[in-house]
Amino acid sequence: MFRVGILDDYQQISLQMANWESLGSGVEVHAFFDNLIDIPRLAERLQDFDAVVLMRERTPFPRALFQCLPNLRLVVTTGRRNASIDINAATERGIVVTGTDIVSDPTAELTWGLIIALLRQLPYEEQAMRNGKWQSTIGRTLRDRTLGVLGLGKLGSQVAKVGNAFGMEVLAWSQNLTRERAVECGAVYASKDFLLENSDIVSIHLVLSDRTRSFIGGDEFARMKSTACLVNTSRGPIVNEAALLHALQSRCIAGAALDVYDTEPLPADHPLRRLNNVVLSPHLGYVTEENYRLVYGQAVENIRAFLDGNPIRMMNKVS
16 A cells, blocks of 8 residues: 655645545545654654655755654655755655645735735734724825835745836846846846835845845844834745844834744744734635646656656656
8 A cells, every 4th residue: 555645734625626536546635633743752753655746945855854764755846846855864764755736826825915915904803893893094105115125036026017107117137137028027226225215115025045035134234224024925934033022012114014924834933923013814815716726737748757757847866
């Protein structure tokens, strides 16, 4: 029996999003709904599994975990990039790592949902309405304000174009961005410092790496306007969490809209949950029915191809 474990199925929906039965009677699939990251306990849970399916970076797979799983032969991660997997460790142990496609449009859409929710204080007003109140706050408009986009790749360029539609001036910075590419996306190329100093909204769309970890910290917040807002739908560690908390608590910036965090799920007692100048969502950027059907459907394809001896969408090379 080839055993497949699906991890972090928070909504208990994975088994409905793809035809797992098509793998045949020789494959047993089990979905886990909790988030378990303690290595000894996770290793005990996965001891008898031949394959695991990971949803993005919800569960880290470091070298120490691979070393505890002698039966593991295949890892499938949703998306084509997962910084929480030690690819080298997997390769050394002969474990195949494969990925899936994933659509970025939902994250761009959510970015604008968070921006509008923050500027119009929708979470507060929605709760106030339920408590019998009416018009408690005064919002801010988007037209004629400046949007700063850090990272003008596929996702950042989508966000920039929507900013144009709202009548905003769009500034953009990326490490290898050219002025010509910025113009193609409806943006003006700017230095990082100029973007931070002149933007009313700074939206992060960078890939997490050693270079971008804590890319936004105390110095960057000090450069921003006191009326500016930060939006992060990329990865939590790109922003230094301690510096972010200080900037929000001291009103160095006006507010933040966040979909990603250093620790996920965000601990129930985390100080971000107690601030009134933030809008928080639980890493919903990619969480849509369309994406789930795509990634779990391709996960089934990856497992079937592996069992047939012809792995597809490989992220490593195993001899």
